[in-house]
Amino acid sequence: MRNSRSAFSAASALHRVFIAPLAQSGYRSLQHNLRLRPCHFPKLLLTQQRCYAAPPPVRRLPRDDEIKARMIRVVGEDGRLKEPQQTFEVLDSLDRNLESLVVVDPGGNGSPPICKIINKKAARQAEKARKAVKNPGAVVKTIELNWAIDMNDLGHRLNKMKEFLSKGNKVELVLASKRKGRKASPEEADVVLGKIRTAISEVEGAKESKEMEGKILGHATLFIQGKA
Incomplete structure (x- = not known):
């Protein structure tokens, strides 16, 4: 029993003399390095996105295939309103190269839109004259x-x-x-x-x-x- 206590005491003494100082030195060195070495974190790359607004739509009343109403009323050549007609029937009756169906009053409250059939060439000339005045x-x-x-x-x-x-x-x-x-x-x-x-x-x-x-x-x- 005395021999085992002596062996334990000798081992403890050797640990205190040789191992403990090295361990403490290593721990202090690690602490020192941690204090001095800057921490580098990966930078987040922020991509700048630039949003371009779409150009504002042309503010005009619908024409031709833009007309979504199922029924319309057409202004006749004499200036009088015709009875309600199905939109697709009126469009099918047009010569699309020469004529265009244009909404002149969007209607509402159960009333169908009021449209007019215009001559494209005459409309271009009128627009040209309007610009000339300006x-x-x-x-x-x-x-x-x-x-x-x-x-x-x-x-x-x-x-x-x-x-x-x-x-x-x-x-x-x-x-x-x-x-x-x-x-x-x-x-x-x-x-x-x-x-x-x-x-x-x-x-x-x-x-x-x-x-x-x-x-x-x-x-x-x-x-x-x-x-x-």
Whole structure:
């Protein structure tokens, strides 16, 4: 029994002398490393998403296959409302190349939409005219003259030119000689050009937008900008 206690005491002594200091040293080293070594965490990559709003829809009433109502009433050529008709029957009766069915009143409260059959070509011309009113400078008017023009006739043409220019329109004034008929002299051609430029100066804000193209007594074009 004494021998086993002696062996245990010797083992404990050896552990305290050799093993414990190493263990404590290792633990302190581990603590030191943990204090000094920064912790690196994986960065979350945030992707920036940019959202683009869709363009706002064109605000207009439905037409043709956009009309979802089963029944409609059509305005006749005489301006009177016809009896309710099935939409698909009206669409089937149209020449789609020339005509379009357009809602003019969406209806509601049990009343079917009111529609009108329009001529596509006439509608395009009306839209073009509407835009021309909003931006008269985009409209180009052409006036043709000949160098040997009668002075009374020239006066009428120039009055028309001044009318266009006063509205803000552009005017292209084309001068040429007739294949048949009297030929103008250089002096007459100078008089015609002089009267044209005098008429331009009489419209406030009107001016030649660039130099005349062509030649006197030949084919020539003057480019005139109306008032802003």
